[in-house]
Amino acid sequence: MFQGSEKLHDSLQKVLVDLIELHVQGKQAHWNLLGSNFRDLHLQLDEIVDAARGFSDEVAERMRAVYLVPDGRSSTVTKTTSLPEFPEGPVETTDVVDLIVERMYAATDTMRAVHDDVDDEDPTTADVLHSVLERLEQLAWMTGAENRHPEKDQKNKATRDRDDKAEEAGLDRVGAVANS
Numbered sequence: 001m002f003q004g005s006e007k008l009h010d011s012l013q014k015v016l017v018d019l020i021e022l023h024v025q026g027k028q029a030h031w032n033l034l035g036s037n038f039r040d041l042h043l044q045l046d047e048i049v050d051a052a053r054g055f056s057d058e059v060a061e062r063m064r065a066v067y068l069v070p071d072g073r074s075s076t077v078t079k080t081t082s083l084p085e086f087p088e089g090p091v092e093t094t095d096v097v098d099l100i101v102e103r104m105y106a107a108t109d110t111m112r113a114v115h116d117d118v119d120d121e122d123p124t125t126a127d128v129l130h131s132v133l134e135r136l137e138q139l140a141w142m143t144g145a146e147n148r149h150p151e152k153d154q155k156n157k158a159t160r161d162r163d164d165k166a167e168e169a170g171l172d173r174v175g176a177v178a179n180s
Contacts, residue, residue, distance in 0.1 A: 004066035008121050011114035012063050013071060014082070015129065018107040019056035020072050021081040023049050028086045029100055035093035041146065048100065048139055052107075055132045062128050082110050097146045104140035108133055 004012075026049035033042055060070040083103045091099065111129050119126035 002066055002122065004063070004068045004125070005121060007117060008066065008125065009063065009068040011118050012059055012068065012125070014080070014110050014114055015107075015132075016056055016059045016063070016070055016072060017077045017081045018083055018110045019052050019059060019132075020077045021083045022103055022107050023052035023056060024077075025083065025086040025103055026052060026100065029091065029096045032090050033093055033096050034090045037093050037146065041093050041096060044143060044146075045096075045100065048104070048143065051135060051139060055136070058128060058132065062125055066122065066125065082106055094147055097143055101140050101144040104136055104143070108136050108140070111136075 026045050030042060030045040030049065033045070056072070060072060063070045083106045086099065086103075087095075111133050115126060115129055118129060
């Protein structure tokens with residue numbers, strides 16, 4: 001019988017709280033979204049929320065499968081998440097896109113930060129992280145594309161500068177937003 005270590009617990013707990021927080025922030029955005037493309041983004045946020053909720057359940061259940069105890073209490077999530085706080089009140093659709101993409105990438109950054117330690121101890125658990133990373137990065141890319149307008153972006157110096165820096169770093173336009 002395999003039993004996870006304290007280090008494995010700490011790594012998975014970091015991932016868990018970020019996924020729970022992503023779910024909560026996604027609902028906050030969903031409820032307070034205003035502006036153009038409202039309906040499509042409103043529905044897209046539900047897809048992100050459902051994915052985050054499912055991923056958090058998958059991580060927590062994996063923790064239990066290797067005899068670790070997950071802590072998803074709101075006080076724990078609030079104290080330990082790496083995601084920045086979501087703004088209060090109504091938020092413009094274009095701002096929501098950037099805010100949610102930033103938070104999805106913050107969650108995947110946490111997974112990438114703990115990945116090697118998790119893989120060293122338990123490759124099966126690392127496989128769980130792989131599947132979550134794959135889907136969450138896909139959702140981030142698809143959501144971030146909402147705010148990318150190649151012709152319009154080329155006319156804006158700040159956007160061109162950001163995209164040039166991103167290209168130098170090997171990132172595309174969505175990666176540029178996530179890393180700005």
